[in-house]
Amino acid sequence: MRMRKKTNLIPRMERCSHVQIKDPAALKGIWLKQNPQMSALWLELGCGKGRFTAETAEQNPDVLLVGIEKVADAMVVGMERVCGKGIDNVRFIDTDVLALPVLFEQDEVDRIFINFCDPWPRSRDAKHRLTSPGFLELYESILKPKGEIHFKTDNQPLFEYSVEVFETGGWTLSEVTRDLHEKGAVGVMTDYEAKFYEQGVKINRLVAKKEKR
Numbered sequence: 001m002r003m004r005k006k007t008n009l010i011p012r013m014e015r016c017s018h019v020q021i022k023d024p025a026a027l028k029g030i031w032l033k034q035n036p037q038m039s040a041l042w043l044e045l046g047c048g049k050g051r052f053t054a055e056t057a058e059q060n061p062d063v064l065l066v067g068i069e070k071v072a073d074a075m076v077v078g079m080e081r082v083c084g085k086g087i088d089n090v091r092f093i094d095t096d097v098l099a100l101p102v103l104f105e106q107d108e109v110d111r112i113f114i115n116f117c118d119p120w121p122r123s124r125d126a127k128h129r130l131t132s133p134g135f136l137e138l139y140e141s142i143l144k145p146k147g148e149i150h151f152k153t154d155n156q157p158l159f160e161y162s163v164e165v166f167e168t169g170g171w172t173l174s175e176v177t178r179d180l181h182e183k184g185a186v187g188v189m190t191d192y193e194a195k196f197y198e199q200g201v202k203i204n205r206l207v208a209k210k211e212k213r
């Protein structure tokens with residue numbers, strides 16, 4: 001996501017600092033122990049400006065939702081949304097998805113959302129796709145045995161690639177659709193998705209699960 005550099009980024013982040021985790025590795029293995037009122041831990045990878053993050057958290061007040069985003073200029077918008085609405089079950093981490101094993105213990109996470117990740121269309125860049133085999137191995141290690149990945153994208157080639165990678169990796173797919181909003185808007189939309197929906201672009205979605213051990 002290319003963004004114009006936001007002015008006052010640091011003071012804006014400071015104003016919402018209670019929703020940002022600056023030392024997330026210190027919570028590895030104890031995310032829910034530190035938040036005993038929460039019954040599950042969900043992650044959103046590449047949460048961008050946090051529209052989906054805020055609405056999903058509002059709809060699931062007993063879930064701790066952690067938004068992970070490597071571009072602080074985008075993430076600060078999500079932080080402000082969550083602060084402005086007084087939502088208390090979201091935390092943001094300004095880091096790369098590659099850091100997941102440093103931040104979460106094996107079998108610690110109940111669900112992972114991957115929404116409209118960058119498609120990296122050239123095959124030589126395939127390893128950067130958030131649904132490439134290397135990333136799926138990271139997710140498998142931190143997900144609970146019955147944990148799920150919920151994946152949405154507008155990008156048809158990325159979706160077909162991802163279906164193949166999930167299936168080859170032994171994941172079971174459900175709720176597979178290549179036109180999620182065919183009969184009207186379904187579920188919580190992300191910022192990107194809302195724009196695509198207005199333009200009539202079809203949205204692909206699937207849920208992936210893997211029996212572990």
Ligand SMILES: C[S@@+](CC[C@H](N)C(=O)[O-])C[C@H]1O[C@@H](n2cnc3c(N)ncnc32)[C@H](O)[C@@H]1O
Pocket residue numbers: 001045046047048049068069070071074095096097098115116117118190191192193
């Ligand atoms: C196309 S945007 C989609 C944003 C949001 N999920 C949405 O649907 O509106 C992809 C986002 O993922 C973030 N991103 C891409 N690769 C990432 C990585 N390896 N680690 C963390 N964030 C990443 C980008 O910075 C960008 O904000």
